[in-house]
Amino acid sequence: MTRPRATTLAHGLVLGLMVLEACAGAPSLGPVAVELTVPPPAAAPVPPPPVLGPSLDASFDSRPEILLASDAAATTPPDGRAPLSACNEQPPQDFLVRSNFLRAPDGNGRSIQYRTDTYGSVPGFGHPGAGALPARGSVVTTTFMGLPVRMHKKVVPALRCVEEEIKVTCGEHPYTAHALAGVRFNNTYRGGEVTNHMFGIAIDIDPAINTCCGCVKPWSSSPLCARKAKTEYDRMAMPECWVHAFERYGFYWLGHDVLRDTMHYEFLGDPAKIQRSATVVGGGDGG
Ligand SMILES: [Zn+2]
Numbered sequence: 001m002t003r004p005r006a007t008t009l010a011h012g013l014v015l016g017l018m019v020l021e022a023c024a025g026a027p028s029l030g031p032v033a034v035e036l037t038v039p040p041p042a043a044a045p046v047p048p049p050p051v052l053g054p055s056l057d058a059s060f061d062s063r064p065e066i067l068l069a070s071d072a073a074a075t076t077p078p079d080g081r082a083p084l085s086a087c088n089e090q091p092p093q094d095f096l097v098r099s100n101f102l103r104a105p106d107g108n109g110r111s112i113q114y115r116t117d118t119y120g121s122v123p124g125f126g127h128p129g130a131g132a133l134p135a136r137g138s139v140v141t142t143t144f145m146g147l148p149v150r151m152h153k154k155v156v157p158a159l160r161c162v163e164e165e166i167k168v169t170c171g172e173h174p175y176t177a178h179a180l181a182g183v184r185f186n187n188t189y190r191g192g193e194v195t196n197h198m199f200g201i202a203i204d205i206d207p208a209i210n211t212c213c214g215c216v217k218p219w220s221s222s223p224l225c226a227r228k229a230k231t232e233y234d235r236m237a238m239p240e241c242w243v244h245a246f247e248r249y250g251f252y253w254l255g256h257d258v259l260r261d262t263m264h265y266e267f268l269g270d271p272a273k274i275q276r277s278a279t280v281v282g283g284g285d286g287g
Helices: 067-073 107-118 151-170 240-248
Strands: 066-070 139-145 147-150 179-181 202-205 249-253 262-267
Touching: 139 151, 147 151, 147 179, 151 240, 240 249
Parallel strands: none
Antiparallel strands: 066 179, 139 147, 179 202, 202 262, 249 262
């Protein structure tokens, strides 16, 4: 088990919270702590947005990019918004689900190779083919529920499908997200796994209030984790309805995992099947 390290955010955003994000990190040797700075609530004074992309300072490496609602106006809205009717429902692919591949012979290796072939390479993992591009080169800024987030371009249409689903089906369970975290450039797993955040196919929603009770302290010591509850749904701020909306379009919720990482969704579906027609929306498998 790795102890959390403390760092300071250059723009003074740090709230001092140490987030163990399983999404983040929990290997065969146990969960790994990951620092995650959490932005203040929307009403708080908003500092400058973090530096993104290749210019990321090394000290930011182990931190996913978290963008604030106020950054939305400065980002480019995603193109090709598709009507919900264009979205295919699909389940996560079984061999990519963490609890499955950790049990299978070379299951982790197979999952890494699939992700490398499908989304691009991450340094030090998988066997990229000749001319293979790094996954980070396919990361784009998009929005989800009005918030900016940086994700792999192939999963942007799936996020759009989830967003439309939430708007249609979750009206009775209103929830406003304040912070999202998408791509990150350092692996926060140990023991040979690779976080889906490195491929740009995972998204965390409000890490400060959606728990990770299977992680190390302080996350496992959240009062919500001690609460008497029937399911993990009762230990987070996000409505269960959101989980079902994500799951309908190929995302896996890590709240189901032993890590109980309720903030985290990862796209484990087939990106070529997100939409009914490949010609409807850009950002699919075209590049
Ligand atoms: Zn995550």
